[in-house]
Amino acid sequence: MKTARRLWRSGIMTPHKSGKKSPFSRKGAAAPTAEAFDMAFQDKPRVGTVVSVTGSHALVMLDEDTPESDRSTRPQLGAIMSVDAGSSIVLGLVSAMTNPAPSLDHSLPDMRIIEIELIGEFTKPTINAPARFRRGVSAYPTLGDNVHVATRDELTALFAVNGAASVRVGVVKQDASIPATVNVDEIFSRHCAVLGTTGAGKSCAMALLLRAVLQRFPHAHIVILDPHNEYSKSFGDGAVVFDPTNFSLPYWMLTFDELVEVLYPGRSRDSDEIEILADLLPAAKRMQMGGSGRASRLRPDGNSVTVDTPTPYRISELLGLIDKAVGGLDGGRTSAPYKRLRARIYAVSQDARYSFMFGGLTVQDTLKDMLSELFRIPVDGQPVSVIELGGLPAEVVQVVVSVVSRLAFEFGLWSNGAAPIALVVEDAHRYAPANPDEGFGPTRKSLTRIAKEGRKTGVALWIASQRPTELDPTILSQCNTIFAMRLANQADQDALRAAVPDASTSLLSCLPSLGLGEAIAVGEGVPMPTRIRFDALPPEAVPRSFTASFTDGWSVEIEDNSFIDRIVEQWRAQRMLTPDID
Known part of the structure; x- marks a missing residue:
């Protein structure tokens, strides 16, 4: 707004009055001519004129209010404005408002200035093409161009549903009669983030978005990683809920790093026990494969089994190999690390909290059945899998997230995206923190891989977080559609600004004052950056x-x-004590 003050002080800018205009209205034609388009624009009430244009911004000096003008015709912060730029109608967002030199004499008009961020434009219709909206500006406004508040018809055309590719999720804050829609392909293929402080309504927004998509596309494949056990009732009979009582993740599906994290959380890989495990694990896997010849079919070079090969093996056979290795030690080597490794493997495999990994009485290749159940193929009326992480041991939650996200990507890769999958990660900053020294490396790697390459393999990543500043910026930057709800922390706001396009940053100044259920929607999944209110x-x-x-x-x-007895019982069984909800 410094430019406005300089122009005013130099005498270039002076307030002016506007005459009364009739409101803009459509004539009902599906594709109006350019002349009709211009006439319709001229019929709208003007609010000011362009007095400065710099790059993607324009300064507008507002007309003096007339007695018959009302508040609805005045520009407001975040409102969408339109400017006739000749070959197109340029749309912009009000990013700032000021009165650089208020007059003490009420009989004299004040000079009021608004700043507009130029976002996109309506192309004027031609014989071969109707009017349509597109992002970016091809023809900039010039000095003296008339500026108007976008009308209901313009907003309707701007946020119009794009056939079967879009779904309604709420209303536009500027005009509650205009539905806010999202493009389904864009918000999934290019990933999506829902951000906001605690209590802003992130979980409700996430549930609403997914329900809106499922209503239109009931054969989706959605997996929700739910650390707070919130979503079990959000999708009714359309979801399969996995908790510690019915969730199965066999230990043999883990990579070596994931298995080490289960046995020795946070320990580096250079300890004696981990080196011994790396030596003996492939042998245990070969024993289970036996002489079926399957090993020779895995890799033609004969080195078919590694520590990461996802093939079943028995814990008892691994323990037997450790015992055999101890018996074969010479006098110069100690058996202590072997005994510690054996004791640790046995203790974890017998721990009731880990029964979802080690509880099977028999070892079978259940990978096909698990993928079918987890990714809902076939859907069979239940397109959503909710994995409740709240009841799992805290030491293995990171591993579960790592395995599920890795399986999702590998499934998408080897299916060539034939059955697209959406992975929804609540509290994503837990699993992909900004600090590379925190969290579990394979989990971060799996989520980052989906964020970078998921579009090609048909795997979408949806994240929710209350602390954008603690989230890996690489993952956040790959989310091309963001719903930013109330955020009061300045560091979180700065992290969000770094992830959104420059043309959308002005709207983010409203973040601390957003109401419950409101969001700033930016990115490829929405027609243009705007403030919306989600449906209830x-x-x-x-x-x-x-x-x-x-x-x-x-x-x-x-x-x-x-x-107290019930609490102790559930504590030992690692089942969450949650309130009963009727």
């Missing part, structure tokens, strides 16, 4: 977001003698 979810579909009430909990005495 039906009560039965609202994710279960439990916040403990201190006032309720401290208002009554706990007289149930079995209360």
Whole structure:
């Protein structure tokens, strides 16, 4: 706005009045002529004129208010404005408003300036092509061009549903009669992020977006990694919910790094026990494969089995190999690391908390069945898999996320994208933190690989996070559609600004003041950056977001003698104590 002050002080800019104009209205033609397009634009009430154009910004000096003008015709922060640039109608967002030199004499008009970020344009219709919106500006406004608040008809055309490729998710904040739509192909093929502080409505927004897509495309394949056990009821009978009682992730599906993380969380790979495991694990896998000849078919060079080969093997045979190795040690080598490794493998395999990995009585190749169940192929009326991570041991949650994301990418790769999969990751900053020294490396690698290459293999990544500053910037930058909900932390706002296009950053100044269920929608999945309000979810579909009430909990005495017993029982069984919801 410094430019506006300089122009005003130099006397170049002076307030001017506008005459009364009739409102813009369509004449009903599907493809109006260029002349009709111009006449319709001229019929709209002008609010000001262009007085400065610099790159992607324009300064507009507003007309003096007339007695009959009302608030609805005034520009507001974030409002969409239109400028006739000759060959096109340029659209922009109000990014700033100021009165650089307010007058103390109320009889004199004030000079009011707004700044507009130029976003896109409506091409004027021709004989061969109708009017349509496109991003970017091919013809810039010139000084003196008339500026108008975008009308309902323009907004309707701008946010119009693009056939079967778009779905409604809410309304445009500027005009609640205009539905806000998203392009399904864009938000999945180019990934999507829902960001916002705690309590802003991220989970509800995520559930609403997915439900809107599923209503139009019921044969989708969606996997939700749910660390807070929120989504079990959000999709009704359309979801299969996996918890520690019915979730199975056989240990032999783990890569070597993932297995080491289960056995020795956070330990480096240069310890004696891990070196011994790397030597003996391929032999255990070969024993299970036996003489079926399958090994020779895996790789023609004969080196068919490695520590990462996803083939079944028995823990008992691995323990037997360790015992055999101890018996063959010469006098110069100690058996201590072998014994420690054996004890650790046995302890983990017998731990009830790890039964979803080691609980099978028999070892069978269930990879086909697991992929079918996990990725909902066939859908059979249940296109969503919800994996509740809240009840799993904290030490292995990272491994579970790593395995599921790795399987999703590999499935997409080897199926050539024939059955596209969407992987939804709640609290993504836990699994792909910005600090490379934190988290679990294979998990970050799997998620980053999907973010970078998932578009080619038909694997979409949707992330939700309350701390964008703690999220790997590579992953966030690959999300080409972002729904930014209320964010009060300045560092989080800065991280978000670094991830969105420059032409959308002005809207982000509204982030701290967004209401519940409101978002700034930017990216390829929406027609243009705008402020929207999500539709309300039906009560039965609202994710279960439990916040403990201190006032309720401290208002009554706990007289149930079995209360502590139940907590201890569930603590030992690693089952979450969650409130009952009718």
